[in-house]
Amino acid sequence: MALEHAILVSLAEKASSGYELARRFDKSIGQFWTATHQQVYKVLARMEAAGWVAGTVVEQDGRPDKKVYDLTDAGRAELAAWIAQPAAPEVARSELAVKIRGASYGDPAAVAAEVERHRALHAERLDAYLANEKHEFPDSSRLRGKRLHQWLVLRGGIALERNLIDWYDDVLAALRPSKKGTKPRPDKAKP
Amino acid sequence: MALEHAILVSLAEKASSGYELARRFDKSIGQFWTATHQQVYKVLARMEAAGWVAGTVVEQDGRPDKKVYDLTDAGRAELAAWIAQPAAPEVARSELAVKIRGASYGDPAAVAAEVERHRALHAERLDAYLANEKHEFPDSSRLRGKRLHQWLVLRGGIALERNLIDWYDDVLAALRPSKKGTKPRPDKAKP
């Protein structure tokens, strides 16, 4: 019920083509909302029909034409109205968590390996977020308005990844057949 | 792609009716996978057709009959096979985060109020989890097998809620027009 609105936010920040939006959803906004390009195109068409956005075909040099969408006044009004409405509670969905819970009905070692794989994945994502923060928000204490809000969400993503990684470490420590005297978990030194 | 398998795990722990499963999904498993009763009934029917589960009608005293499902050997095999497969990466989806990011295009004060509401909601959920842990896993250091895995997932839920609450607090501190000298996280004394 909210891809429309995620797109509205993204377009409010910068007018873009469907393709650019889809790429953007792999990064910034994508932390807390994802979409494939097919989904984006479909929704954009619906939004244009509803008059929330207006598309203009832009010819490019050495590349296919693109259709750049921008917010209309109706779109801006819709966005403001949506923001004022109560938000749906978070819905966590973790296939891996279900597998951990059911590990005894399968191969616990395989589950552990899978946890490790996900840990690496999220460590990578965390690094990307941190690099992004350093690059985009070097002086975070002075942020205000739009930029502050963007940074806050990025901070949320960073916290989320860190939390996940810590949990994975706990799970691994518990799942691995630990010998006696083994430390529960080495230190997690991350600035 | 995995409600089937979440149900398999749940049934492996305890044979249940659709209704009981749906209720269970509000609690334990529901931390990382949710489903409405309609969804559960539909999927159960499909699973029975596939031979993964077998249902038996049980007459009850003073209550409607219920149909209790249990795993078949095929279901157990399917579950083990699924657990061995790589899990899809987590997909975070937070409407509230999108609203925070777009706060400047609407009413930031309304967004702050919404964040506060969600904070209370998650604080409540955290309390429920902690109570559940105390009650169900009083001696967590000795857990093994099934029980250990259940506990690990519960710990994940607890960590997730805590992390979320902390983030909400940060967001509130930043969103509220804080006067100089105000402590980062004051208690709520704002209309």
Place this chain on the structure above:
DNA sequence: GGTTGCACTGCAACTCATTGCATAGGTAGC
């Protein structure tokens, strides 16, 4: 000259999930 890969748009078919409604018996309060 052929392949690979990226930028760009989109349709079609499908699955997954939600919302709303229907039914039916039991318990409990007023």
Place this chain on the structure above:
DNA sequence: GCTACCTATGCAATGAGTTGCAGTGCAACC
């Protein structure tokens, strides 16, 4: 007797999202 709520199951319609395919055009590599 009426109302309201709980257990219990399910259908129908709709919406949200994924997967697979299809096509154009340009650039670079070998």
